Amino acid sequence: MNAVTLLDVLLDAARRAPDQVVVHVRGDGGETPVTFRRLLEDSLRVAGGYRDAGVAPGTCVPVVADRGEDFQPLFWGALAAGLVPVPLAPDVRRVRPVWEHLGCPPVAVDEACADVAGRLPDGARVLRLEELRTSSAVGSPATAAPDDLAFLQFSSGSTGAPKGVELTHAAVLANLRQLTGAAALTDRDVVVSWMPYFHDMGLIGTHLAPLAARAKQVRIAPLSFAKNPRLWFEVAAAHRATLLSAANFALALTVRRVPEEAFAGLDLSTVRLILVGAEPISATVWRDFTARTRPSGLDPRAATPVYGLAEATLAVTFPPPGEVAVPVALERAALSRGRAVE
The missing domain is CATH 3.40.50.12780 (ANL, N-terminal domain)
Known part of the structure; x- marks a missing residue:
């Protein structure tokens, strides 16, 4: 793995194995396959949506999605737009305190989590996946340095209150190589x-x-x-x-x-x-x-x-x-x- 940043992992996968798939399975057993190529294309459109929405590079953006096929482009799109995604459980009791701690940034959601976003205080800015996807794909994804933040990960709370952990691109890539x-x-x-x-x-x-x-x-x-x-x-x-x-x-x-x-x-x-x-x-x-x-x-x-x-x-x-x-x-x-x- 020759990646320098986390986004390089997706770029490399889409280039070297474009037809490999992530298969999303529904509760009734039905399946939706998404190729690595399609995931990248979708993510770059979402990145364009983040940019068109005026979200400043470096902003920590809570990502709240119920469906895996929605979470992935929201997450990768944030990285491609130079943002710092913050994956959170679709529960307003988990989302609100983190959102407030981060200074009330925009929150990215899929359609299934619209109700979670709706329970945030008035004035909360919500970025909906279906709207982000209507933008044109970014031609040049954001570049980052290895020591820049890749994403913010909250601990599970097994031994106390969940804590936000700042993960750099270098730290994530090192653990991926080890894994x-x-x-x-x-x-x-x-x-x-x-x-x-x-x-x-x-x-x-x-x-x-x-x-x-x-x-x-x-x-x-x-x-x-x-x-x-x-x-x-x-x-x-x-x-x-x-x-x-x-x-x-x-x-x-x-x-x-x-x-x-x-x-x-x-x-x-x-x-x-x-x-x-x-x-x-x-x-x-x-x-x-x-x-x-x-x-x-x-x-x-x-x-x-x-x-x-x-x-x-x-x-x-x-x-x-x-x-x-x-x-x-x-x-x-x-x-x-x-x-x-x-």
Whole structure:
């Protein structure tokens, strides 16, 4: 990866693999494929919309989108216009305090999140995707230096109030190189995910890293997965997925909601890696998930515990390739003093 800025990742992917796709899966199983070429073209039109709207370069712009196929051009368009996108959950309780903290900048939304924007105080400026897309594409995307801000990422709030983390282009690219190397991610991989883009594991782990590797991406809307977790595995089987990612609760939800006979009708033998992170991992849930999915041919060694945090861009620890996770019980008090005592 020879990128200097984050936008170079999309430019390079569209140039070297223009027909590779990001497939967006609806709750009813219908699919919308978007090629890398089309994503770039759409993003450059949105960038033109940001410029026509008079948003000054360097402005932090909250990006609130329910649909993945809408979030992506809003995000990449902001980068191409020289803005700093701020991905946020489509919940006014999360959007308003960040918006106020940033000095009440324009907020970019898709049609599904118009109600969120409508609940902001009077005078809030809202940039709607359908209007941004009507502009002409920018001929020359904004240029940035490696140490310039790429985007502002808010932590998940696992250990306290969410915190805004300033991520430079250099920091994001460094973590993408580490991620693709640790996961041995290539253009032959197929990444199937339901993780939200306002979360670091969703955006960086399941969109930016696969894009950097020019891998095929298949994305299910998070709410569709929550309503029907079986869809995740049906889509993975249909697309011959090689890499999945999840949090512990998703494995637990699978055990509760997807019967063993459903897996007997699926072939998940192509999955080589399931990255499990974002929250503490239960050894019991892990074992139950492995047993439940066994009829599908899913390799029990595929599930891999990983650790990361927004403050470090994303990835911090990955086990060596091929190493099988084994639970170890340690004394908490000794561990707090830096000693591992079983």
